[in-house]
Amino acid sequence: MNFPDRGDVDALIDPQPLPDFARVQYEPETAAVDDPSAAARTELDRLDFDGLEAGATVAVAVGSRGIHRIDDIVETVVADIRDRGFEPVVVPAMGSHGGATPEGQREVLESLGITESRLDAPIDARMDTAQVDTVTVGDTEFPVHVSTAAQEADAVVVVNRVKPHTNYSGRIESGLMKMTVVGLGKQHGAKAFHSTAIKEGYVETLEAALPVVESALPLVGGVALVENFHEETAHVEAIPAGSFTDREPALLEQAYDEMATLPVDDIDLLVVDELGKDVSGAGMDTNVIGRYRVLNAPDPDEPSIKLLYARGLTEATKGNGNGIGLADITRQAALDQLDLQKTYANALTSGSTAKAKLPLVAPDDEFAIRTALSALGGYDPDTVRIVWIQTTQDLSTLHVSEPLVDELPAAAEVTDLESLAFSDGTASFTRE
Template sequence: MEFPDRDVVASLLDAQPLPSFVRVDHDPSSTTLSEPTTHVRDALARLDLDSLAPGARVAVGVGSRGIHRIDEYAATVVTALTERGFDPVVVPAMGSHGGATAEGQRETLASLGVTETRVGAPIDARMDVERVDEVRVGETSYPVFVASAALDADGVVVINRVKPHTNFSGRIESGLCKMLVAGLGKQRGASAFHATALTEGYVPALEAAFAAISSAVPLVGGIALVENADEETAHVEALSGAELLDREPALLARASEEMATLPVDDIDLLVVDELGKDVSGAGMDTNVIGRYRVLNAPDPDTPRIKLIYARGLTDRTEGNGNGIGLADLTRRVAVDQLDFQKTYANALTSGSLAKAKLPVVAPDDELALRIALSALGSPAPETVRVVWIHDTQELGELFVSSGVVDDLPDTATVTGEVALAFDDGTARFDPR
C-alpha cells in the first residue's frame, strides 16, 4: 500500500507551532483486592460442582481481553478443579478473534500468558460449533451456535470481566452472558448474534440467546471480575447459571463506577500511543474516547473529542487493528503492523465495519501533529487542548497541553513540564 511521500505531505501543510506539555498523574480513588487469586478460588468453591461426577470434564471458558492476571486466575480455576477430581480443559471463548482460526485463538491466549503449561490443562481451540436452537428477537429469527468443545464437556465454567461494552449500553453489556453467547459461539455464533443485535438491539439478542444456551449447555456458572481504574481486580464473585442475568447488571454498575476515564471531557486532540484487542474489544475503549461508531447506537455524550490520532498497535494484539477506524489519523508505522485477515475477521463478524476503516495515514508523528492542528483550524498553542495517553486502559500517567491544565480535576496532579521533541519524525517527551 503506497501513501504520499513525506516531502509531498509536508508541502501541503503550513508550519504549526506546538503547544507546551506537562506530565500528569491521574489517581481517582479505587478499590484493589489483596490476594485476588484466593478470592477466585473461594468464588469457584461457591459454585455447585457437587452435581458433577468424579472425573467429569469441565470446560473453562477464557476470552481474549487483557484482563489483569487472567493467566493466574485461569490456572487457579484449573488447579482447584483438578484437586476436586475433575478433568478441566480450557476453551477459548472469543468469537472470531485470532483470525477466526484455532491456531489464532491459541496464539491470542498465549499472548495473555494462558498456555497449557501455564494453566496445567489442555486447550481445546476447535472452531467447530453446533446449532443448538433458533430464537426470535423482534422481527428477526437467528440461529444460536455453541462451541463443540463446550458441548462435549460435562460442565462449563466461564471467567470474564464485567464492564461497560464498547458498542452499546444496557442492563447487560460485556461480561459472562456475552462471553457465553458470542465468545463460546465462536465465529458463527458471534456473527449471528451481532447481525441480530444491530437490528433488534444488543440486550434483547443477548437475553434470547442466553436462554437457549443455558438450556443446551451444562452451565455450572462463572467467575465475574470487576476491575478498577488502575486495571487491577476490585471484586470477584461467583455466579451460578441461574443468577447470571439478574446479577450482572449490579456488577456492571459497579464496574462503571470503577472504570478509568480521561481527566477532562472537552479535548481537541487525543493522541493514543497504542490500540489493541488486549486493551479493549474495540481496540480503544469507546467509553473512554466517546465513540461507538455502530449503526443504530448513538455515541456516548462524553467525552467530547474532536480528533483522535492513533500511533500504533500493541504487540499482544498480533496485528488485529480492529478499532483503528475510531481514529481520524494514524501513521505509517501503525499500518505496517496491521494483519488485515485478523482485522477483517473481527469487523465482519461484529458487523461494526467502521472500526476497521483506515484513517488518514501520516508519514510520522511530526507530520501527524501538523495535520491534526491544521484540521483543527490552527489554534493558538496556549489554548489548544491536547491529551496524550499510552492506551485507553493506562490512564494513570498522561501528558496534557497547557490549555488543559486549568481544567484538571483534584484527582490529577501535574508532576513536571516536558518538551515534545522528534527523532526522525518520531515523537518523544523530554523532561525540562
C-alpha cells in the first residue's frame, strides 16, 4: 500500500504558527528499593521449596514487559534457585507475544537482556500447551491451556510486575495471576481467555481459571514487583502459591498510588515519540493516555486527550505495533518499523483489534503536526494545550506548550524554553 508523500498532500493544509514550548522536569517524590535483586533473593525464602529433591527443575516464568531491572532480577532468581541445589529453566510467559513463535519469544527476552549465556540456564520457549480443563464463566465455557514446558518442571516461580491493566479496571489487574493464567497459557490459552474476558469480565475470568491452572502446575509462588512514578522498583514481595488472590489487590492499590501520570489532565494534542510492548501491553499505557479502546470497557474519565500522534516504535518491540490504533495520527517512519504479522498475532489473540488499526498516516512530523492542529478546530497558538513525551513509561522529561506552564504541579519544574523546528519534515526542539 502506498501512502501519500509530501508532494501529494502538502497543499491540502496550510502551515500554522506554532506555540512556544517549555522543557519540563517532572519529579514527584516516590520511594524506591535500593537493590531490587537483593530484595528478590531475600524474598524467595518465603516460598516453600522444601518438598523438592536436589536437581529438581524449577521453571522461572518471565514476561515481555520492560520492567525496571528485570534482567538483573531474573538473573538473581535463577542464581538463587541454582544455589538451592535445583536446575533453573526460564519459560517465556507472554501469551502470543513475539509473534506467537518460540524464536520470537526468545527474541523478546533477549531484548530485555535475558539470555541463556547471561543466566547460564536454558530458555524453553516452546509454544506447546495442554488443555487441562474447561471452566464456565457466566454463560461462557472456555478451555484452559497451560504451557507444556511449565507443566514438565518440578516447580514453577512466576516473576511479574503488579500494575493497572491496559484494558480494564478491577480488584485484580496485571500481575502474578494474569501471568499464571494468560502468560503461561501461551497463544491458545491467551486467546481463549481474552475472548471470554471481553464478554464476561476480566476479573471474573481470571478468578475462575486460576484454581484450574494452579491444580495443573507445580506452582511454588511468585515474585511480585511494584514500580513508582519513575518506573523504578518500589516494592518486592514473594507470594506463595494459593495467596495470589488475597495479596494482589493490596499491591495493585499501591501501584495505582505510585503509577506515572501526565502533569495535566486536559490536553489538545499528545505527541508520543515511541510505543512498544516493552513499554506496555497496549504499546502505550492506556491509563496514562486515557484510552482503552476495548469492547465492554469504558475509557477512563481522565486524562482527556483530544488527539494523539504516535511517531514510532521502540527498538525492543521488534516491530510489534500493537497499540498504534490508540493514536489518531502516525507517520511513515512508524509504518516502516511495523511488523504486521507480530502486530496481528497480538491483536487477534487478545481480541482487542482496535489497537492494531492504522491511524491516519502522515509523511513526516511536520505534516502530522499541521494535520493535528488543523483538526482541533479554532486553533490558537496562545491557548493550545500540547504535551510531548518520549514514551508513556518515561514521563520525567517532557515538553508542554507555553499555555500549560501555569497549570503545572509543584513537582514539575520548567528547565528551558524551546521552539519546535522542522528539518526535512522531522521535528526537533531548539533553545530560544
